[in-house]
Amino acid sequence: MPEASPLLAVTEARVTYRRGGRVNHAVRGVDFVLGEGEILGLVGESGCGKSSLARALAGLEALSGGDIQFCGTSVTGLAGRHRRDYGRLVQMVFQDPSGSLNPRMTLAQTLGEVLTVHGIVSRAGAPAGVAALLERVELPAGLASRYPHELSGGQRQRVGLARALALSPRVILADEPVSALDVSVQVQILNLMRELRDREGIAFLFIAHDLAAVNYLCDRTLVMYAGRMVEEARGQDLWRAPAHPYTALLRASIPEMARRSASPPPSGPPSHGAAPLSGAGTAGLHHCPFQPRCPRATRACCESEPALASVGPGRRSACFFAMEQLQDTLDDG
Amino acid sequence: MTGFAPLLSIRNLSIRFGAGSRWSCPVDGVSLDIAPGEVLALVGESGSGKSITALSMTGLLPEGTSEVAADVMTFDGVSLLGDTLRGQALRGREIAYIFQDPLGSLNPVVRVGRQIEEAVRLHAPGTIPREEAYGLLRRVGLEPAEQIARAYPHELSGGMQQRVMMAMALAGKPRLLIADEPTTALDVTVQAKVMSLLGSLQQDLGMAILLITHNLGLAAGFAGRIAVMYAGRIVEAGPVEDVLTAPRHPYTQALLQAVPRLGDGRRRREGIPGRVPHPSCYPSGCRFHPRCSRATQQCHDQTPPLQTFGAGHHGTCHHPVEHAHA
Numbered sequence: 001m002p003e004a005s006p007l008l009a010v011t012e013a014r015v016t017y018r019r020g021g022r023v024n025h026a027v028r029g030v031d032f033v034l035g036e037g038e039i040l041g042l043v044g045e046s047g048c049g050k051s052s053l054a055r056a057l058a059g060l061e062a063l064s065g066g067d068i069q070f071c072g073t074s075v076t077g078l079a080g081r082h083r084r085d086y087g088r089l090v091q092m093v094f095q096d097p098s099g100s101l102n103p104r105m106t107l108a109q110t111l112g113e114v115l116t117v118h119g120i121v122s123r124a125g126a127p128a129g130v131a132a133l134l135e136r137v138e139l140p141a142g143l144a145s146r147y148p149h150e151l152s153g154g155q156r157q158r159v160g161l162a163r164a165l166a167l168s169p170r171v172i173l174a175d176e177p178v179s180a181l182d183v184s185v186q187v188q189i190l191n192l193m194r195e196l197r198d199r200e201g202i203a204f205l206f207i208a209h210d211l212a213a214v215n216y217l218c219d220r221t222l223v224m225y226a227g228r229m230v231e232e233a234r235g236q237d238l239w240r241a242p243a244h245p246y247t248a249l250l251r252a253s254i255p256e257m258a259r260r261s262a263s264p265p266p267s268g269p270p271s272h273g274a275a276p277l278s279g280a281g282t283a284g285l286h287h288c289p290f291q292p293r294c295p296r297a298t299r300a301c302c303e304s305e306p307a308l309a310s311v312g313p314g315r316r317s318a319c320f321f322a323m324e325q326l327q328d329t330l331d332d333g
Numbered sequence: 334m335t336g337f338a339p340l341l342s343i344r345n346l347s348i349r350f351g352a353g354s355r356w357s358c359p360v361d362g363v364s365l366d367i368a369p370g371e372v373l374a375l376v377g378e379s380g381s382g383k384s385i386t387a388l389s390m391t392g393l394l395p396e397g398t399s400e401v402a403a404d405v406m407t408f409d410g411v412s413l414l415g416d417t418l419r420g421q422a423l424r425g426r427e428i429a430y431i432f433q434d435p436l437g438s439l440n441p442v443v444r445v446g447r448q449i450e451e452a453v454r455l456h457a458p459g460t461i462p463r464e465e466a467y468g469l470l471r472r473v474g475l476e477p478a479e480q481i482a483r484a485y486p487h488e489l490s491g492g493m494q495q496r497v498m499m500a501m502a503l504a505g506k507p508r509l510l511i512a513d514e515p516t517t518a519l520d521v522t523v524q525a526k527v528m529s530l531l532g533s534l535q536q537d538l539g540m541a542i543l544l545i546t547h548n549l550g551l552a553a554g555f556a557g558r559i560a561v562m563y564a565g566r567i568v569e570a571g572p573v574e575d576v577l578t579a580p581r582h583p584y585t586q587a588l589l590q591a592v593p594r595l596g597d598g599r600r601r602r603e604g605i606p607g608r609v610p611h612p613s614c615y616p617s618g619c620r621f622h623p624r625c626s627r628a629t630q631q632c633h634d635q636t637p638p639l640q641t642f643g644a645g646h647h648g649t650c651h652h653p654v655e656h657a658h659a
Contacts, residue, residue, distance in 0.1 A: 186592075
């Protein structure tokens with residue numbers, strides 16, 4: 001995908017929460033770029049730091065280390081007008097659309113407020129602006145006078161997108177935007193996101209735990225584990241042939257129509273081995289965080305944390321045995 | 334399933350909700366059988382009546398504002414309708430229920446061991462509650478049991494909480510376990526573990542499972558039979574292989590086509606237009622007709638009768654989907 005002009009470039013990003021004497025290293029040094037008009041997927045289990053990363057990108061959380069560059073300019077120390085500009089150009093859409101809409105305001109009021117407060121249209125121009133926004137998210141103009149509770153979940157999420165679109169963003173950070181929706185509706189929102197990219201060139205960071213949805217929508221995918229990026233791949237490469245044992249485990253865990261077996265995936269986690277909260281460790285680990293659950297783990301994995309290294313075109317993996325993993329999954333099918 | 338006396342048998346179930354003069358009927362005309370030891374998946378969009386149907390089997394629907402009626406509703410020959418003492422005794426013990434949100438179903442200020450002991454006292458009198466609770470914790474893979482028993486719910490992960498719920502459900506040695514979206518709130522790797530545990534418990538204990546899910550992949554991997562529900566009715570039911578590879582009802586087909594799958598790349602998929610109707614305004618005739626691409630005037634006018642598509646494969650549609658090599 002477009003390597004030429006990264007819209008967002010994240011280097012060594014760290015997010016740390018402190019409460020009392022306890023320090024939680026939610027994101028521990030993450031690097032990636034998001035290209036112009038690219039749809040980038042971000043997957044990982046609860047607690048792996050993906051939402052913290054998105055919040056940092058949106059400026060809702062301060063980085064405790066590293067840097068975020070937007071169009072070549074660092075945004076970590078921005079203030080005043082520049083900070084507001086960045087906030088406009090990078091928008092966030094949340095999982096629960098009803099929680100982010102005022103129940104006592106009609107769509108016309110909600111969307112009109114965004115447009116007028118930011119000076120995008122005058123008060124008189126608001127109805128036309130609202131109508132244009134509704135059209136961009138493929139909602140009938142007649143819904144403008146409705147309240148959020150009168151809409152279906154899918155319609156509410158379209159309104160969430162419309163509100164983000166109001167500020168003409170270049171990037172939309174979508175944090176689990178379809179997980180709360182019905183299966184029959186999810187794909188409609190995914191299609192809308194793809195159309196917005198195709199029509200308007202908006203880039204998306206799509207955070208999800210539904211691997212099939214990520215595979216369906218994204219040009220490139222990042223996999224996070226315990227606050228670190230463990231794999232990156234283009235297109236369908238990730239699911240065709242994982243280059244990290246964790247990705248292989250994720251793939252094996254998906255219940256698929258084709259696979260009829262009640263047996264656990266071969267490389268299933270040890271009993272009650274949930275993903276460790278990234279805060280459980282220190283900022284720099286002296287072992288691979290996945291090692292306790294990994295079928296490939298050796299002594300080396302207990303002694304140092306593997307770095308994210310290139311394993312092919314557009315492909316990175318943070319595993320000492322990435323090549324072997326890749327080879328095995330290719331051999332399997 | 335033929336050749337078995339069904340464990341649970343329901344004919345023409347209807348459930349009404351309301352008060353005063355305002356009543357709606359979210360579920361009507363539902364018939365289903367569950368054989369001993371089988372896994373039946375009940376699938377459909379939210380609001381199609383899956384959970385209400387399951388709750389009616391356990392008597393957990395609110396009294397006074399709901400009415401359950403059926404021609405037949407029996408569990409192992411005993412009627413579950415009304416307040417028969419025998420029917421009540423079955424509920425919770427022989428028919429156990431696990432919910433989507435384990436944290437919401439556990440008492441936050443009581444250690445999980447005591448909560449399991451409570452279920453044991455209720456459903457398995459004559460045993461030593463503490464010993465039995467430890468045994469149940471081990472049974473669901475939570476070890477060391479003595480240590481887990483002392484934990485409060487919030488100290489456990491989502492997957493462990495769901496295992497605690499399963500331990501409580503198993504206290505009465507149920508012959509039917511209703512699992513209502515048991516893994517929806519869980520991560521995919523944890524989901525795989527919980528489902529494989531459910532599968533091995535089902536095989537070891539020979540209990541039947543009614544799995545309520547919106548995840549067709551989960552249904553495919555776990556169930557032997559599947560029933561597809563839409564707007565309060567079962568529109569198609571049959572062996573999982575038949576229903577999912579050669580769906581005859583357009584709704585089943587649309588559901589299958591709406592879900593992206595890892596195997597088939599990025600082929601564009603379409604959702605189902607419109608939404609599940611509210612029970613107060615169910616459409617006439619076939620309730621799916623306003624959203625159906627095959628609908629005709631007949632679908633608007635007449636409720637389609639139940640027809641047989643194949644061995645154990647039934648459905649209600651005026652214009653079922655044809656498959657070239659069926």
